[in-house]
Amino acid sequence: MKSITGYEFIELFESHVPTWLAEEGDPVGLHLGDLSRPVRRILVSLDVRPEVVQEAIEKQVDFIFSHHPPIYRPLKNLDVSDKQTKMYVDLLKHDISVYAAHTNLDNANNGMNDWLSEALGLLDVEIMDVTKRVPVKKISVCVPNAECNRVRLAMTDAGAGNISDEYSHCSYEAQGVGRFTPLEGAKPAIGHINEPEAVQEKKIEMIVEDKYLAEVLEALYESHPYEEPIYEIYTINNFQREYGLGRVGNLALPMSLRSFIQYVKDVFQIEGMRFIAADLDQTITRVAICGGDAGKYYRKAIKKGADVYITGDVYYHTAHDMQADGLTVIDPGHHIEQICKPKLLELFNEWKKENTWDLEVIASEINTDPFIFDSQL
Numbered sequence: 001m002k003s004i005t006g007y008e009f010i011e012l013f014e015s016h017v018p019t020w021l022a023e024e025g026d027p028v029g030l031h032l033g034d035l036s037r038p039v040r041r042i043l044v045s046l047d048v049r050p051e052v053v054q055e056a057i058e059k060q061v062d063f064i065f066s067h068h069p070p071i072y073r074p075l076k077n078l079d080v081s082d083k084q085t086k087m088y089v090d091l092l093k094h095d096i097s098v099y100a101a102h103t104n105l106d107n108a109n110n111g112m113n114d115w116l117s118e119a120l121g122l123l124d125v126e127i128m129d130v131t132k133r134v135p136v137k138k139i140s141v142c143v144p145n146a147e148c149n150r151v152r153l154a155m156t157d158a159g160a161g162n163i164s165d166e167y168s169h170c171s172y173e174a175q176g177v178g179r180f181t182p183l184e185g186a187k188p189a190i191g192h193i194n195e196p197e198a199v200q201e202k203k204i205e206m207i208v209e210d211k212y213l214a215e216v217l218e219a220l221y222e223s224h225p226y227e228e229p230i231y232e233i234y235t236i237n238n239f240q241r242e243y244g245l246g247r248v249g250n251l252a253l254p255m256s257l258r259s260f261i262q263y264v265k266d267v268f269q270i271e272g273m274r275f276i277a278a279d280l281d282q283t284i285t286r287v288a289i290c291g292g293d294a295g296k297y298y299r300k301a302i303k304k305g306a307d308v309y310i311t312g313d314v315y316y317h318t319a320h321d322m323q324a325d326g327l328t329v330i331d332p333g334h335h336i337e338q339i340c341k342p343k344l345l346e347l348f349n350e351w352k353k354e355n356t357w358d359l360e361v362i363a364s365e366i367n368t369d370p371f372i373f374d375s376q377l
Helices: 006-016 050-058 083-093 103-107 112-119 145-157 210-223 257-268 295-303 316-324 334-355
Strands: 029-032 041-045 063-066 097-100 123-144 172-180 197-209 231-256 274-276 283-293 308-312 328-331 360-363
Touching: 006 097, 029 083, 041 050, 041 334, 050 063, 050 083, 103 112, 103 231, 103 283, 112 123, 112 231, 112 283, 112 334, 123 145, 123 172, 123 210, 123 295, 145 172, 145 197, 145 210, 197 210, 197 231, 210 231, 231 257, 231 295, 257 283, 257 308, 257 328, 274 316, 283 295, 283 334, 295 308, 295 316, 308 334, 334 360
Parallel strands: 041 063, 041 360, 063 097, 283 308, 308 328
Antiparallel strands: 029 097, 123 197, 123 231, 172 197, 231 283, 274 328
């Protein structure tokens, strides 16, 4: 088992969920602490509240990974008579670092909104509002037949060949003949100086995102038998990685709005919620969902043909606009995003196993939902 620092852990996380996916002005990243310190125990939480900080202290945590940023607005002072402010002092006093992944985790593929749509069992899921498109490149290289598998695997292991979240290590090969003449000073892996050579080669082609390109090229050079491997890189204009807000998908079987409301309550284990509807017997087939406070994006759900839009913290006047536009809306609250705790716990433990980290990851047991429903009384 090997120890890791906060830098090492966050470097891996941000290779999957980069900060540039966050919405403008969203304070994602390190909020408190020092990433150069060793990390031995991580607490995963939806929020960073005074009671969560006390939990972290009691459980001897040295790193809190939170979805919601604890310092969302700049602090005006450090008056520790205020409990919210005092928790920052407590965090620093106990050497607990705090990192937040907010709208970058919302927008990420296999992130918050995918987890919410997955919980609802939605099919044929697509992004509700594409906000970012990342160009993808194609890399091709010719390799002697005998070394083809080694080079291909080195490149795909470095990040090439990922077509989607469902397909990795994808490539194409074509057979051909490579011809060359090594000159004085060369150190050919195949052939002799000043003698023409013909080698049975395969041309390997695969796509690669810019963020992996340097690592893929390094893997290519390290694994390729030639002194000067020849490769080509193209920008592909008709294929881009897409990221964005919310998800839209279809139910396996249509159901009435009345039944769907109960279904949402059961899925997210909530006691009550608000909804906007003209007809409780409306048939629900197509569902849009966006975690958090995303009422202002409701027209994106309409554009995608959603029968119902699920999001939290719908404002009174926005609700009037939704009603006027004839959209059925369910507001289950912000706290359904607690789904991130078991999902992140699973992901981080996978990384722990893969990298043999000396690390313990635990989920916060504190319920940070500030609301109580009368059905709970």
